[in-house]
Amino acid sequence: MRGVYAIFLFFLLVNCIRAKKMRWCTVSDPEQKKCAELAKALVAVLPPAAVAAFARLSCIRASSTTDCIDRIRANRADIVTLDAGEVYSAVKQFGLGTIAKEIYSDGGCVLSVAVVRNISLDVRSLKGLRSCHSGVRWTAGWSLPLGFLLSRNYLSWSKEQPLSQDVSTFFSASCVPGAAAIAPPLCALCQGQKSYIRQKNYHCETSHNEPFYNNQGALRCLRRGAGDVAFVDHLALESIEDSDRDEFRLLCADGSQAPLSHYRICNLGRGPGGGMVTRLNLRKTARKFLSTVQMLFGKRGKERQRFQLFNSSSFGENDLLFKDATEKLAVLPDDMDVSQLLGLDYVALLKGLGHEGSSLEDSVVRWCCISHAEQKKCEQWALNIKSDPLVCVRAVSMRDCIEKIKRDEVDAVSLDATHSFIAGKCGLVPVVTEYYGGERCGPAEGSTHLETDVLPSVVAVAVARRSSRSVFMGNLGGRRSCHGHMYSPAGWLLPYRHPLSLAHNSSAPCGPDRVYNDVFWKGCLPGSQGNLCKVCLGGTGEATTKRCADNHNERYYGNTGALRCLVGDPSGKSYGDVAFLEQHTLLDNILSLNSSGWAEGWTLSDYELLCGDGRRAPLAEWESCNLGVIPPNSVMTRPVLTARVYDFLMKSQETLSANPNAEFKLFQSQEYGESDLLFKDATQCFVHTSHMDPRSILGEEFYSQAEAAFNCTHSDILEFCNQDVCSIF
Template structure:
């Protein structure tokens, strides 16, 4: 019975492959030897009768991974293992398919780390240094570190020429295997054999015959003192002996250094691990082949004493055929898109780095608009500036904007604090923060406002002066008006207070459930059921079904919540209490008249409901409010930070200089709404791309939002969490 299992397994396999040969592409002599040993091991566990029907594994020697990709495309090889960045190129440019992914001990992804031996270096002082990289377009050796350097503006990239050109001038010298065709200076530190014969030239190639190839090669480059910094993934750190670990340090994103053990907190980003590719018409064969060899020779394989699939130690090199730290292979199903294999964030990063070449999109900024009114203002903005072209892209909500940015369908949007929290969790990063203070003058020697102190706004509960019997604490059974779902003032803050006698500290931590329990009915745009029954939808060009999460719903936003409190022209569809932000409140009350919504209303017609049960005039908002709210922040994908920032600064400066233009970036009343694109209370932009979104929000607000979303279902966070890149 002992030999029955592999014979049965291969009987099934042979019938399905129709005696097709499996040709594995190797990129060095050690890898060729390991492949040959795998072929022998397969032959040893399969009877001669079955071998007659099964054309055995053969090993095709190539001179680089690029050569392997070309051979597979031309049907001169069938399979090769690649870094995630190379997988993307193989799929997009050569029409190959990803067939399997490597899974490591802590997940299917890797962290990019910058390793040094010089205690005086930091991540901000790498210009002019010598660099060692695992490979060109590799996740940890190229894409993630360059994406980080670009996002912090430490590395400048003029889009009129390739990124490789600016990288070659940023570092004084480099070894980036595979970069020879891009820019020769990126290969000056490499030490592979040079030859005029293409197949014998290993200098700067993605082959183990280049001593500084892959993660181990980049560390070798650093060890020998050839380079000052090595960009590798965190898995490579496991190969550094305990006796020499104190010689190395990691460069952290905040400018500090840390020991190798702190790679989880000290890294330049995360990305997908390696995987295998093949031709589309060969994927079924390869899928079954990989499943078979893993069953026989994997970590738990029946024949692992004969051959170890994920070990290269006996061949004098590391990471042959697969990464040695691979725990298992996950074989992928048909019709899976490359963005599902590699993750939306990573694919968007590669596009931003020019992996698909330049396009018209590289020269424009795509701004996300959530309503007809925002679209009109955005288009006017585009006509009023002479910087990079602005394209206005329509979405249906702030949540939709976040998803579109992740999908690389738009580039940027200004988000309130709660949506900034969500965007940060989804991998987006800050560019600028709206500044509501009066002093927008930058510090001496600076061209922009940079501050760690942001004037905040507060959340308010507002009732009509005439409704004398309404207080915080007796709102049960009332009608409520909320600016919109997930808004800080309209959704996140109110539920924390005892809105009614039935609403106390034992109430659910899901705000929607609290509001459903407390109020008779509401208008909370973006919600459903009773929480939408007070909403009225839009009219004319903005006609929509009611409760949409944008300005097309007339009760959306701070102005909308105020309109909801006043009621429509018929005197119906109104609320008893409105939850909104204090900024622009007086302006919005005046706007009730000017926009033809309601006439005769003044600030004295409204009062604040204080958290302690008191009522107070609107002027007492500093002492009578529901909590402090961080400012809005413009968010984008990491690689676009510098470009979006430059665009916003040019816009701000151009519009400030040209005072004759009718367009005002921080005014919305002429479009019949308030807070379009940016809050009307904004005075200028504060530079915050060097800050983490958590720092901008502040620890108290961040912790509160985190607690709420831990017990509240969120489609957008669920969408973001589907990204394949996770470190357990």
């Protein structure tokens, strides 16, 4: 049996290596020693003929991971393991290719944690402290914590200079291995040997010869009292002995502290784990080499008694060649883009932190517009403000905006409550929330900056023509329906929770789409398909679009569109029997039917509300006759951009408020022929909410309703988002 096994290995390695010497790049003497032991182990377990074909593993000693990247590019080494931040640089800046990624016991990602010994420290007041980092541009030691500090506006970045310059003045002193070339002050706390000879200079290098290098080094920096806080990944916490764990605490995002064991809920963000890179033309050979080595010496390797690939304990250091917490290597296909490997959120974060250098995008805010009318209003906005430049980018729906923000194609958009729920699941965060409270935003306040914990809401209503006396809740089966748009709170999420027909009650199937298809004969639900698109009209003129588009180009889209649908097109045809919309602009929209030329002779008394209990009521009784409360819209963006987008919105608001007689109004849309363009027309000002999570803004009841609806509704956008979420089990 052993002979068969040897023959199998022989042919596998001959096929994999084809007499090619594999050169592993190491960054310290302990790592060189472990690599040499791996080479010996390979020779020992392979038959002589296979060794000849294999030509042995060669270990190439370099001074740092940056030196390794240079050597691989110059064909003086072949393979190295890097932190995800360095993987991104190796691929995007230096043209290398990824071949594998580390998988840990609780998933393929790491959590960034801030570790301290002083119980009085607070993540909100790190300015002026001494900091220890695993490495420059490293995921847990640099990118995630800085992204967090920027998103909360605890760290200011002028963008006129590299982020590293502002970080060096934010902390009083630091050790950030690898930062010597970009910001020497960030190396003040480092302990590595200094030398004018490049190969002997280990000070602040990404090498184990720098005592404060990598996650273990950052913890060593904290332990020795050189720093006040260490930014590391959660895997490094396993190395802290039980007897010492009470000495350390984690800094949580909310300003509190927690024991080390609470890293899942007390962290500064999550990102991808480490990966291996090589030259593009060597990827196939390197992948097969890694597969073979893992088969022999991995956690379940056939020869793991001889050598343990993911164990460094006998070499005097941690995380040599690979992280010791690695369970296995996931070998990657050739066609895997770096964004797929690292995740769209993480790649967008790195771009936001300037990993690709500065560009024009760093000084502009790209706003997402979903229709011709929104584009026109956005362009007028751009012409009427004194702030950073505004660029208006076209999308086809709110869902498309969420995807474009995640892909770093746009920066921000104001979303209704249901889409804010989706955006939160997609890793986006709120910047401001629209405030519909009226007088509190007035000039008497002396400021357009409003801070409040009370977020005024609106309500969803069902409206019918007064003349349609047989139309009421509970008797809508077989009728024609008008809904604002797909996933809208008033048009999609809330109505199906009420008894719509005798055959449907609150215990009926939970999916809104299925309920509406079962209850209504046909309708207009922009963004849907089938019978729920048959009443829709499409667009005309410059806004020409196919019927049922999920934006204002569809004339029956939104609150105004749902009302038009109830009335019918200008010829009086193509109408619905009931409209589900928001109450806040209902009266204005009824009045605008005449002024816009859409329909003549309609007054407020021509409509009635349909109450959930089967009653009908005048429009003025909406407080007692409605389908539920809707949280306000929120402007959503990627976490690293919250401060920039907030500053932009405040400057816009101040500029426009200072000139109340100006023609352009940020919160008015009538002159563009629609309502609620970019923002709800009922908005009075913005409320700062970047310190709140989407769940607290939406409220527990609405959040639970949305969660229940999407648990039994297929959603392409949520499916897209879930592909990019790092899983920590």
